[in-house]
Amino acid sequence: MTEAAKPVSRPASRRGVGRRTSITAVKPRTSASSAAQKRPVYLVDGARTPFIRARGKPGPFTPVDLAVQCGRPLLARQPMAPEDFDLVILGCVNVIADEMNPARVAALRLGMGEAMRAFTVQINCGSGMQSIDTGFRLIEGGEAELILAGGSEALSHAPLVLSRKAAGWFGQFATARTAWERAASLGGFRPEMIKPVIGLERGLTDPLTDLSMGQTAEIIGHAFGITREQADAYALESHQRLARAQNEGHLKGEVIASVTPDGRLYDHDDGVRPDTSMDKLAKLKPAFEKPHGRVTPGNSSQITDGASWVILASEEAVEKYGLQPMARIVDSEWAALDPSVMGLGPTLCCTALMKRRGLVRDDIDLWEINEAFSAQVLACLAAWEDEEYCSEILGLDAPFGALDRERLNVDGGAISLGHPVGASGNRIVLHLANAMRRLGHKQGMATECIGGGQGGAMLLEVV
């Protein structure tokens, strides 16, 4: 495990972030640990299910079903046998009662043999990346050669997240998918249709501050002056980018179709709305802080089901099985901060990681920042350009600077394809590797904010 950056509390300060807020400062890792002994770790392959939008009732797959749907073809295309792995690690937040330790259930259902060790990790939206990081460190430290690391989430199955009211709302919301625009153009959603999003908040509400995740996005959006229009424009682009990636086949090999037991085919991320527009987005009412808020269902990540796996291998395993690495996992970093501004997590862990490795902004060719909310992503970008934030919080001499939007979430993100919380961290790492290879880039960063006030980042290098 990584040694997390030690948070240093600061008194609440600055620009109306609210009285509860206390941003933690970044302290670079001092442990100049025995880098000489660390072994290279490769990401050799990965696959995910299409992300399937929740449609008002439990979706066709449980978390383990999802993990099996994409794990099976992924393992089938490897030269090694499923039994050759040392360990399975799966991130999953909402574990269902029938599938305790879903990692182990999935490993067995994937035919990896009774002797396959497997454990499940849970760090909310970071779970799917935590599984990679744990595997990465074990291989790096010489404790394993070949690890299957994934993330899976069936939010439509999560009774804790969907209250009864919410289920009803989603039922309507879903059946209105084709009628959605009609409903929106007829004057937007009725309040009772939006209420269940608040029901959702029970699962997506921070227990300490009682703030919903959407509210935390409102807080930092406000602090960095993100407008509703900016948030909507970002959301629009997310949909357009995903639609383009789908049409141009950029997700081939990464997304493998899933088939339900009753023979239905899911072959693409079905939350995408290529025909949405600023007008349509503008008609949506704020979901978390009515009536003035900037965060709407349209510029938030979608509630979806999905799973993603990557295969991690040591140099030895790569040679033994003749694998072709996609990328090397260079480093990772985690950070923790006040839960009420959890959305800024990426700025902390990315900056810390880059400082440690002596990297500057332009050394990173491609970025994946998980799109929990438009306002949250935009707040992170703004924070990196904010002189005070960069110096006071990140300890930088000069602002980190602006990220080139052409190098950020190039094929869309959670706003267009959804955010199955346990899977997303895994997906962004996998997609980063794929996108860098396609675009001919060398170095990339995948990062996410984590409900409860944390952030995770992973640095990849194409090999």
Place this chain on the structure above:
Amino acid sequence: MEVSGRIWQVLERRNMELGPEGEPTRALTHWRYTSDDEGIVWLLLDRAGESANSISEEVLDELHTVLDDLRNLSVRGLVIRSAKKSGFAAGADLRDFRGIADAGEVEKRMRRAHEIVDRLANLAMPTVAVIHGYCLGAGFELALACRHRIAVRGASFGFPEVLLGLHPGLGGTFRLTSLIDPVEAMTMMLTGRSAHTAKAKALGIVDDVVEERHVANAVRAAIDRKLRRGGGGLKAGVLALGPARRMAASRMRTEAEKSAPKKHYPAPYRLIDLWEEHGGDARAMQKAEIRSFSQLLVSQTAQNLIRVFFLREQLKGLGKGRSGISRVHVIGAGTMGGDIAAWCAARGLSVTLTDLDPKALALAVGRASAFYAKRLHSSLDKRDALDRLMPDFEGVGVEKADLVIEAVAEKAEVKRRVYEAVVPRMKPDAILATNTSSIPLEVLREGLPFPGRFLGLHFFNPVTRMELVEIVSHEGVADDTLMRARAFCGDISRLPLPVRSAPGFLVNRALTPYLVEAFTLFDEGIPKEEIDRAARDFGMPMGPIELADRIGLDICLEVARMLKERLSDPMPDIPPWLVQKVESGATGRKAGRGLYAYDEKGRPRKEEVKVSEGAEAPRADPEMTDRLILPMLNILVRLLRENIVEDPEQADAAMIFGTGFAPFRGGPLHYARSRGIDNIVSRLRELEKRHGARFAPDEGWEGLKSSDHVPVATLP
């Protein structure tokens, strides 16, 4: 879920409770017993030289000896169970029943057997049958003679006698009808269907269901009389009255007529009579059972069905050995490919199913899961089977497969293109099989780098029901490949039939003249319903027109054309309307319309059923029946002569298990022999005169007459 179970492989031996360890008190050939310190005798059935128990005369004689011994021991209770892993007992040893012709002799033997079982039933001490696995027929009857039955989870109980043209004969008819609800008991005996553990408990067949690890405690409880017996309940009381029984019996007769017409299958009706007359009076029923059983056993029907049983055993025997096949890659997710994949996954193999069309893959998975829901015992089994069946969108499964089965369109170029793509990616010892029904393997073999590992695996539609698989060889195939392919059939509970590559192989080639003759009759203006009825009257499960619809008129047409092109088999001309029907898309049941019309679920539409199954219709013209059936026999004789198939037994087995040829007739060639070769030949000549050269008797008939081949049922 695939678990290698390494630890359990070691521990499993410790699991089974067989009573006190150490030297048995007495060991006979098939039985041994040991007395424990509490005075409980554990009597184990462990037939010498057999992997499963069956009840033979010798087994019963030895039981007699054991029962004699018990009189001289101080015994508090008797436990009977099987020492075989496979189960309690599969039923009577049919080898005792083969070729028997004298009903009086059978009756004598049965009476003696009943005396022994009655002695067991009349013991004063508590008797407990502990049952795991299969408990069928005579084995079930032995268990019924015990006071208690304790089932180990997984046990199943049944009377399959009716499938052999018999009914239970060792006391089952009166013991089961008096133990449980007689209507349920009769249903079990009339259908031959087994009751799985939970059902057996619910019916009251067993008093207790336990895990293996609790058998000793459960036995002790039973012997200490702490176990309450299940019982027949209220209904049994009512049905002890004659009028109620008469009503129930008449309902049973109507039901039986639907699947087993009386004129072909007398056993169910004899059983119903037996119960109607004597139900509630055990002694009278026992007497009547012995008499009726003895008469049935010597009947043609039973002897032929017993022959069929052994034909199946013969083919099963060909499927022994190690296939080395655990991963199967199926190319083509049409009906055949999809169903082959689904079946293999249900039988425990890892399967990848690939197709260019993702929707076809999804549909195949949907069909598989509907089948699993119907046929697999638990939702866990269903989940595991579905987990083993992977829709392979990228076609990657080929690289790890031990067996690749190609089931794409019946076009040589298409198949060759598939081979070109697939062959370089296959493992060095993997087998490539084609499911072609019409393309000669010699054509497909061309250009393959390893013809030795290429062969035909010809499944029949519907795969989940037709047991036969033709193992098609060609000159270049390696013996090892053929052996592995046969063993693969054994692995997936299918019956392998080795055939030489020749157009249509065996089954289709013999079936096609039958179908085309039916088309010709139809052309002559005979209603299709009448043609079908003639075949059903003969004993076919369905008529030729219905069958053609089921197979698909397009496939029939393709096979018929191919046979006409490549062979000199005399066959009527293919009617032009068949071509038109296929061209217009009316390809049979799968299209919703062919010669009959079908509803969405593939059932013939109501009005059609009425016509084709009307019971009041006049009996079929015997000439029509011969016109349909005899060409099939004629071709089979030719195939034997040409060594396409090894012997008449295998030919008979192929037609029964591949097409459902009237089983009670013992197979087409057996039927020919029973009717008389001379009779058949002269009949063919008559038909030849009247209808043309296609009926000319094959020159092989003479050889069949003198034949070295002894029908299986009379083998020693």
